[in-house]
Amino acid sequence: MVEILEETKGKDGRKILKVAKENLIALLSELKSQGYNHLSLITGVDRKDRLEVVYHLHNMAENKYIVVKTETFDERVPSATSLFSSANWDEREQYDLMGIVFEGHPNLKRMFLPENWVGHPLRKNYDLSKVQYINMDENGEDYATFDPGDGW
Amino acid sequence: MNAPQSIPENAKWVELNFGPQHPSTHGVLRLRAKLEGEIVRELEPIIGYLHRNAEKICELDYYCDAMIYFDRMDYVGAMNMEVGYLEAAEKLLGIPPPERAQWIRVIMAELNRIASHLVWAGAFGLDIGMLTPFFYCFVEREKILRIFAEACGSRQETNYMSIGGVYQDFNEKIIYMIEEFINQFPKKLEDIFNAFVKNDIFISRNKGIGILEPEVAIDYGVTGPMLRASGVEYDVRKAEPYLVYDKLNFDIPVSYKKDNLARFLVRFEEMRQSIKILKQAIKKIPDGPYFNPKAKKSLMIRLRGEGEVYARTESSKGEFGVYLVGDGGVKPYRVRVRSPTFKNLSVLPVLAKDQMIADMIAISGTIDLVFGEVDR
Numbered sequence: 052m053v054e055i056l057e058e059t060k061g062k063d064g065r066k067i068l069k070v071a072k073e074n075l076i077a078l079l080s081e082l083k084s085q086g087y088n089h090l091s092l093i094t095g096v097d098r099k100d101r102l103e104v105v106y107h108l109h110n111m112a113e114n115k116y117i118v119v120k121t122e123t124f125d126e127r128v129p130s131a132t133s134l135f136s137s138a139n140w141d142e143r144e145q146y147d148l149m150g151i152v153f154e155g156h157p158n159l160k161r162m163f164l165p166e167n168w169v170g171h172p173l174r175k176n177y178d179l180s181k182v183q184y185i186n187m188d189e190n191g192e193d194y195a196t197f198d199p200g201d202g203w
Numbered sequence: 204m205n206a207p208q209s210i211p212e213n214a215k216w217v218e219l220n221f222g223p224q225h226p227s228t229h230g231v232l233r234l235r236a237k238l239e240g241e242i243v244r245e246l247e248p249i250i251g252y253l254h255r256n257a258e259k260i261c262e263l264d265y266y267c268d269a270m271i272y273f274d275r276m277d278y279v280g281a282m283n284m285e286v287g288y289l290e291a292a293e294k295l296l297g298i299p300p301p302e303r304a305q306w307i308r309v310i311m312a313e314l315n316r317i318a319s320h321l322v323w324a325g326a327f328g329l330d331i332g333m334l335t336p337f338f339y340c341f342v343e344r345e346k347i348l349r350i351f352a353e354a355c356g357s358r359q360e361t362n363y364m365s366i367g368g369v370y371q372d373f374n375e376k377i378i379y380m381i382e383e384f385i386n387q388f389p390k391k392l393e394d395i396f397n398a399f400v401k402n403d404i405f406i407s408r409n410k411g412i413g414i415l416e417p418e419v420a421i422d423y424g425v426t427g428p429m430l431r432a433s434g435v436e437y438d439v440r441k442a443e444p445y446l447v448y449d450k451l452n453f454d455i456p457v458s459y460k461k462d463n464l465a466r467f468l469v470r471f472e473e474m475r476q477s478i479k480i481l482k483q484a485i486k487k488i489p490d491g492p493y494f495n496p497k498a499k500k501s502l503m504i505r506l507r508g509e510g511e512v513y514a515r516t517e518s519s520k521g522e523f524g525v526y527l528v529g530d531g532g533v534k535p536y537r538v539r540v541r542s543p544t545f546k547n548l549s550v551l552p553v554l555a556k557d558q559m560i561a562d563m564i565a566i567s568g569t570i571d572l573v574f575g576e577v578d579r
Binding site: 090091111140 | 220250251419437
């Protein structure tokens with residue numbers, strides 16, 4: 052049995068379980084064996100001093116929903132790709148936009164933005180005043196630059 | 204530019220770049236395929252060419268302003284996106300819509316579901332070389348867009364619903380237009396349907412191609428018509444009814460064939476079910492206010508929400524979820540969107556593996572890609 056730090060209910064009536072990030076994979080695999088086979092959504096929330104990662108799990112057969120929450124102070128969370136294939140693209144997206152590093156992910160590249168983009172846009176301290184432009188190099192790879200003359 | 208290099212004689216595979224500006228990729232999908240002869244051995248989708256980061260823009264605006272960015276996610280099914288956002292926002296802000304507004308929303312969402320499926324059917328025909336059904340599909344879609352233009356003044360990005368209700372009430376003319384549409388549409392739908400299925404080339408290009416096993420589909424988070432075509436009976440309208448879907452009588456079409464043709468048939472059957480819903484809804488729509496007085500337009504920017512809400516709805520592509528976090532301020536703290544096509548696209552490398560490259564086009568056509576929603 053995995054140690055649950057806190058059990059609450061959201062405004063929409065869904066059960067929310069809070070765990071330490073060391074116990075996250077153990078809890079997810081226990082839930083998967085109980086029939087929660089559909090990992091619907093992975094969300095990163097920037098709480099300024101820490102990053103919160105929220106997992107929405109769905110039990111297709113019994114039509115039950117559960118929310119698992121964990122938090123991290125060093126931007127690192129274990130990856131759930133070994134349990135759910137749908138975690139692959141979701142974790143890449145959260146890495147791209149929120150800057151959460153999922154340890155153990157097989158292919159942790161940026162999903163939407165070019166590889167050398169500076170910063171993670173969904174962070175609260177992201178500087179929106181600095182404009183970055185995108186261009187393509189000779190090999191067909193996108194790159195980001197601060198020089199307006201270089202972009203399209 | 205480098206000069207094109209000749210292929211070495213002992214080369215095992217050829218790497219092919221496909222898109223982002225290719226007519227059969229439904230927008231700006233870019234694929235990198237490793238080909239062995241004409242067989243796809245490895246496929247890597249590259250997305251992000253339409254990325255605007257709507258989630259961040261929504262955080263910078265008031266709750267009521269986020270609507271127009273949701274319209275532009277799935278731009279062929281804008282009403283479904285609005286329903287999805289409002290399900291979450293109204294729960295968070297505590298402003299339930301009145302009964303009449305809920306029925307109006309159901310009618311508009313179902314009309315848009317038909318319009319979205321018609322766009323898909325036409326474009327899918329184009330993908331595999333059928334030009335004619337495209338025009339028949341778009342003639343019917345045009346009638347739906349005229350209804351939208353009558354109701355809210357805009358055709359595609361409608362911005363019709365708002366927090367607490369809808370922007371304008373239905374008048375006599377709109378009701379008449381909808382009744383006229385649902386009376387003549389079933390026959391037209393059969394014509395379009397026959398134009399597809401009575402074509403031998405269409406059947407032979409789709410039957411048995413692109414098999415998606417239900418376990419794989421659930422593992423990858425595939426939802427919507429794609430999941431139902433794999434034999435899983437799951438529809439959010441039945442599983443967790445929102446608005447007034449629990450008062451309506453309709454069926455969930457399911458196919459156990461799992462291939463391209465199954466996905467085609469499920470979508471056409473969904474249009475027939477939508478007509479069934481519309482026929483009931485237009486009779487049952489009650490009188491009363493169409494707007495909650497708690498959400499007056501002058502008070503709109505002072506709405507404050509606290510807590511967190513996850514609402515899921517069935518858009519024309521699949522399960523559309525919106526996760527809203529409020530910190531008690533007038534702007535949302537975090538907006539997160541579960542877009543169904545993003546998940547459905549992630550299964551394409553599995554589906555297209557070891558298939559002919561021409562079949563890969565047909566398979567990616569059945570996913571129903573809309574890039575406003577994949578990239579957000």
